[in-house]
Amino acid sequence: MKLVVAGTGYVGLVAGVCFAEKGHDVTCVDVDENKVKLMESGVSPIYEDGLEELMKRNNAAGRLHYTTDYKSAYKDPDAIFIGVGTPEQPDGSANLSYIATVCRQIAENVEKDCLVVVKSTVPVGTNDHVEQFIKDFLVRKELHIEVASNPEFLAQGSAVHDTLHAARIIIGTESEEAEKLLREIYEPFQLPIVAMNRRSAEMTKYACNDFLALKISYMNDIANLCEKIGANIEDVAKGMSYDARIGANFLKAGIGYGGSCFPKDTKALKFQAHKVGYRLRTVEAAVDVNADQKTALFYKASNRMISFEHLKVAVLGLAFKPGTDDLREAPSIDNIALLLKNGADIVAYDPVAMNNFKKKFPEGVVEKGTISYTNQIEEALKDANICFIFTEWKEIRKVKPETFKQLMRTPLAYDGRNIFDPEKMKAAGVEYYSIGR
Ligand code: UDX
Helix, strand or coil, X not given: CEEEEECCCHHHHHHHHHHHHCCCEEEEECCCHHHHHHHHCCXXXXXXXXXXHHHHHHHHCCCEEEECCHHHXXXXXXXXXXXXXXXXXXXXXXXXXXXHHHHHHHXXXXXXXXXXXXXXXXXXXHHHHHHHHHHHHCCCCCCCEEEEECCCCCCCCCHHHHHHCCCCEEEECCCHHHHHHHHHHHHHHCCCEEEXXXXXXXXXXXXXXXXHHHHHHHHHHHHHHHHHHCCCHHHHHHHHHCCXXXXXXXCCCCCCCCCCCHHHHHHHHHHHHHHCCCCCHHHHHHHHHHHHXXXXXXXXXXXXXXXXXXXXXXXXXXXXXXXXXXXXXXXXXXXXXXXXXXXXXXXEECCCCHHHHHHHCCCEEECCEEEEECCCHHHHHCCCCEEEECCCCHHHHCCCHHXXXXXXXXXXXXXCCCCCCHHHHHHCCCEEECCCC
């Protein structure tokens, strides 16, 4: 089938590449000429395991194309998938201007009946508006342009795997023809398909993400209580995980969820509920707990230290989770901002996210402190007075407790990801603090 994907971010590009991998003829549309050139040469603008390999293979097979020329791209495809961003606005609502732009371009250029599929996470009811908006701007009024919802559930760092082996495909349609077409597009994936109406599909996406965010906040809440009460969250989580009703995933306490989805989607659903006069108290609680959890590690350390001024602080891990260079809503940002404000001299390490971090915090003096970067963990730890761990990269997991003791001026570590065994750290002579134990 002839497919077009609008937007080449995490959602759009991965979808486009995977559709091509499954045999469809795919054109990815983006506004950025340089990005298009890069992708044509098989280079991915985002860091995702296995993505470039698939891009190269499908580029070479002639199934995958990239263009800025939306006018030709939107002319005659069977379906157009919209995967552009819906960034959060200051009041927590989603900014739909990128979607609107794409819809207008489609309406003005489409020359044959076509299904427009919204993959971006959008407030419930948006697809109804999108359909109306396209109808309003449609140049060739005789055409039948339908809109369907097909939310994306991939996680960053495992995006290709999550798309090719998704637990389910959610399709939200208002007609049998639209459902049939989407089923055909997904047929080669051989995955379970759950069909429903558009609003339910839009809601399913929020319900999933907010439930997972809630699960994490719940574990962080319990972890904080564990600390005060003398229990160990890791043991508690293990005990919980055997109950199939609870499940074994997303029980990891830490420094709160970050990334492009959970923070945005919890606030967006809270906002939507508020708009219709309903208080979504569970989601509000998840948001509140997370806001405090993100900087809990800094405050824990500041209770122990008189001051951070001119202390060498080793920071291990910057990305919001391993496997990505994405820093959106990363807890490292909040903690580092506080440390710099309090005069710390930071040496930060991250295997892939350092360059992105430098754009936010350029090397040198920031506020009362300084920040520099190294690609050697040992270099960060050398002569440090205190170490913070913000991401559970495998490179950081591999550090031996003795290394903290040998390299640091004072072997004092605050681990926001519970990656070390407190007993082993103690035995190695490291003063070690983590979350919920
Ligand atoms: C998430 C959803 O998993 C995905 O289905 C959706 O489409 C987009 O949002 P992503 O943000 O890429 O994906 O990452 P995920 O692995 O879910 O982690 C999100 C955050 O939660 C990270 O900051 C992670 O560190 C944190 N987390 C996750 C925990 O603190 N504890 C856990 O047990 C799991």
